[in-house]
Amino acid sequence: MSFDAVIDVKNVSKRFGGLRAVNDCSLRVERGSITGLIGPNGAGKSTLFNLVAGNIVPDSGQIIFDGQDVTGLKPHQLFHRGMLRTFQIAHEFSNMTALENLMMVPSGQPGESLVRTWLMPGVIKDAERHVRQKALDVIDFLKLGHVKHELAGNLSGGQKKLLELGRTMMVDAKVVLLDEVAAGVNRTLLQDLAANIERMNQELGYTFFVIEHDMDLIGRLCDPVIVMAQGEKIAEGPMSEIRANPEIIEAYFGAPVEAA
Numbered sequence: 001m002s003f004d005a006v007i008d009v010k011n012v013s014k015r016f017g018g019l020r021a022v023n024d025c026s027l028r029v030e031r032g033s034i035t036g037l038i039g040p041n042g043a044g045k046s047t048l049f050n051l052v053a054g055n056i057v058p059d060s061g062q063i064i065f066d067g068q069d070v071t072g073l074k075p076h077q078l079f080h081r082g083m084l085r086t087f088q089i090a091h092e093f094s095n096m097t098a099l100e101n102l103m104m105v106p107s108g109q110p111g112e113s114l115v116r117t118w119l120m121p122g123v124i125k126d127a128e129r130h131v132r133q134k135a136l137d138v139i140d141f142l143k144l145g146h147v148k149h150e151l152a153g154n155l156s157g158g159q160k161k162l163l164e165l166g167r168t169m170m171v172d173a174k175v176v177l178l179d180e181v182a183a184g185v186n187r188t189l190l191q192d193l194a195a196n197i198e199r200m201n202q203e204l205g206y207t208f209f210v211i212e213h214d215m216d217l218i219g220r221l222c223d224p225v226i227v228m229a230q231g232e233k234i235a236e237g238p239m240s241e242i243r244a245n246p247e248i249i250e251a252y253f254g255a256p257v258e259a260a
């Protein structure tokens with residue numbers, strides 16, 4: 001079977017003191033998929049995300065991103081290669097409008113250099129026009145037109161998350177790591193958010209890697225779903241299969257695990 005992995009985690013381990021938070025774990029995220037990562041509290045999901053996103057360095061093993069060994073690279077270096085992590089913290093600049101927030105994202109805009117601004121005003125104008133148009137397209141795609149001139153600080157929790165999703169679209173990410181999408185979002189906006197993630201995946205080809213405690217959301221969005229427990233991958237498959245596996249249900253999906 002051919003498998004085009006955008007993220008390939010190979011035998012990665014991470015200890016905190018005597019605790020093996022991630023233990024010889026291997027898993028892959030296929031390009032074009034929405035891959036879910038679930039498991040009980042303390043299973044090692046966040047640690048695995050931190051390892052993949054470059055927030056912490058593994059004790060052993062390798063992280064391959066888009067065919068290249070990126071083990072030990074920092075988050076900003078991974079960002080420039082097209083790996084984005086979002087939703088853990090709302091990064092919006094409160095005193096800027098939704099549209100301006102999107103326009104701030106692309107790095108290395110010519111307008112950032114004062115010397116270039118002075119030497120080549122025409123180039124800057126063109127680049128700005130391009131970024132503005134792209135931001136307007138993203139606003140349209142996410143159906144945020146009615147709040148585009150609203151200060152980001154005044155948006156609802158769900159709208160802020162949509163805006164953050166929009167920020168990933170400004171840089172053409174190869175993979176987006178989503179952390180706890182559902183946390184703090186009401187059911188209606190959650191449906192919007194889920195629909196937009198699906199559209200970004202299906203219409204624009206984005207790959208997502210998702211940690212989520214909300215099993216309904218995981219069931220709706222993700223295929224495959226990877227189950228972690230005690231620092232290891234213990235199962236992988238469509239949510240229907242995972243849900244039907246009595247051993248997994250018994251051991252890992254009792255009431256405490258479902259609680260977001």
Ligand SMILES: Nc1ncnc2c1ncn2[C@@H]1O[C@H](COP(=O)(O)OP(=O)(O)OP(=O)(O)O)[C@@H](O)[C@H]1O
Pocket residue numbers: 016019020021039040041042043044045046047048
């Ligand atoms: N910085 C740290 N220092 C010490 N121990 C840590 C650290 N980060 C995580 N751990 C421990 O590693 C284990 C795995 O934690 P992790 O947060 O990765 O699990 P998780 O699956 O994301 O859990 P949850 O669903 O509760 O967020 C836990 O026992 C946790 O206490």
